[in-house]
Structure formats: structure tokens, C-alpha cells
Amino acid sequence: MSIKNNIALFKREIESFNCKLIAVSKTHPVEKIQEAYDADQRIFGENKVQEMVAKWEVLPKDIEWHLIGHLQTNKVKYIAHFVSLIHSVDSQKLLEEINKQAKKANRKINCLLQIHIAEEETKFGLDANELLSLVDSGLISKLDHINIKGLMGIATLTEDKNQIIKEFKHLKNLFDSVKARMPLAEGFNELSIGMSSDYKMAIEQGSTMVRIGTAIFGERNYSTSTN
Numbered sequence: 001m002s003i004k005n006n007i008a009l010f011k012r013e014i015e016s017f018n019c020k021l022i023a024v025s026k027t028h029p030v031e032k033i034q035e036a037y038d039a040d041q042r043i044f045g046e047n048k049v050q051e052m053v054a055k056w057e058v059l060p061k062d063i064e065w066h067l068i069g070h071l072q073t074n075k076v077k078y079i080a081h082f083v084s085l086i087h088s089v090d091s092q093k094l095l096e097e098i099n100k101q102a103k104k105a106n107r108k109i110n111c112l113l114q115i116h117i118a119e120e121e122t123k124f125g126l127d128a129n130e131l132l133s134l135v136d137s138g139l140i141s142k143l144d145h146i147n148i149k150g151l152m153g154i155a156t157l158t159e160d161k162n163q164i165i166k167e168f169k170h171l172k173n174l175f176d177s178v179k180a181r182m183p184l185a186e187g188f189n190e191l192s193i194g195m196s197s198d199y200k201m202a203i204e205q206g207s208t209m210v211r212i213g214t215a216i217f218g219e220r221n222y223s224t225s226t227n
């Protein structure tokens with residue numbers, strides 16, 4: 001299967017669900033991204049700041065770059081002028097730094113709050129209590145250079161479909177309760193869940209953005225990656 005065919009198949013499969021395709025291009029060379037771009041894919045997800053900057057520099061400027069991996073506060077400045085959506089905001093400190101750098105860049109940056117839904121301790125994200133206290137703190141409405149567009153989560157890596165569905169349902173419930181609270185309601189519409197192995201379940205649970213890497217570009221080869 002070619003990248004072009006994979007993009008076409010995914011778009012056809014998800015479009016009737018009002019769900020967007022984020023092509024996760026981390027570790028893959030710019031030639032492969034260009035191939036997907038030529039098949040009309042415009043949204044790409046990367047998990048490392050340096051890699052995303054290097055690709056942004058050489059690829060067409062109408063690409064929307066989404067940062068999906070953990071972001072350190074000291075690296076926000078490298079992406080603030082072009083990043084289209086940060087999926088992985090997991091602390092108040094990071095939110096404040098993004099706001100500061102967005103102000104410097106004279107723009108607003110779209111963000112998702114990453115929620116920890118998996119069983120693995122190693123994964124990042126706010127828990128439900130941290131999310132609700134952040135929302136209730138009123139801080140978000142004070143950050144003029146940030147748009148909180150929704151929530152993101154990564155399910156446990158498991159064969160147990162019931163476990164995955166349970167985690168997605170939990171996040172959807174959180175999403176609904178946060179959306180019901182002002183002042184976030186306006187523009188708070190995105191639920192970023194689902195990867196190559198679990199996107200069908202994610203779409204059933206209301207995903208608006210699936211992040212697909214392997215099923216589009218093939219297996220990643222980390223040994224030859226420079227990061």
C-alpha cells in the first residue's frame with residue numbers, strides 16, 4: 001500500500017464522522033511527508049520540537065503542524081511562531097509559557113489539554129481533578145493568547161478492547177462536563193483520541209481528531225532517527 005492510498009482510505013473512512021486526520025510523521029523523512037502532502041494531506045503530527053522545526057523549514061508553508069508529544073517549557077519558543085495546535089498541554093506552567101511566547105509572536109496558539117487516561121504511569125497528562133481545578137481556577141480566560149480547543153488522551157497499549165473503550169468513554173465524559181462549564185464552551189470542540197491500533201473505537205466514542213502514524217507511513221525505525 002502506498003502513502004497516497006492510505007491517506008485516501010483514511011479520509012474516506014473518517015470523513016462521515018466529522019473527524020480530522022492527523023498524519024503522524026515523526027521519525028519519517030520529509031520525502032514521505034511530501035508524498036502525503038501531494039495526496040492532499042495538510043495536517044501533520046510530530047512529537048519532538050527540533051524535528052518539527054526542521055521539517056517546517058523545508059516543507060510547504062500551508063501545512064498545519066500539530067505537536068503531539070510532551071513539551072518542555074524551555075522549548076515552546078522554537079515553535080510558537082508556526083505551530084497550529086499543541087495536543088500535549090499538561091500543566092499550568094506550560095500553559096502560561098505558551099501564552100507568553102504566543103504574545104511575543106503576536107498570535108494566539110490553539111491548545112488541547114492532555115489527560116492521563118491510561119493505566120501506564122509513564123504516560124503524561126493531567127488527571128480529572130487537576131483538569132477540573134484548572135478549569136475552575138479561571139486562569140484560562142485570563143490567558144489572552146491561548147485558545148483551549150479541547151482534550152487529548154492516549155489509551156493504554158493493550159489487546160483488551162474493553163479497557164480501551166472504558167478509557168475513551170471516561171475522557172468523553174470529562175470532555176462533556178468541561179464543555180458544559182463556561183467560559184470554555186466557545187470553541188471547545190475537539191477530542192483528540194485514537195491511533196493506528198485503536199482509532200475505530202475512538203471514533204465510536206466521539207473522536208474529532210485521530211492521530212495516525214504507522215497505518216499511513218509504515219513502521220517507524222527509531223535506530224536511524226537523529227532524535
Ligand SMILES: *Cc1c(COP(=O)(O)O)cnc(C)c1O
Nearest residue numbers: 024047068195196211212213214
Ligand atoms: C506516535 C504517536 C501516535 C501515532 O501512533 P501510531 O500507532 O503509529 O498510529 C499518536 N499519538 C501520539 C501522541 C504519538 O506519540
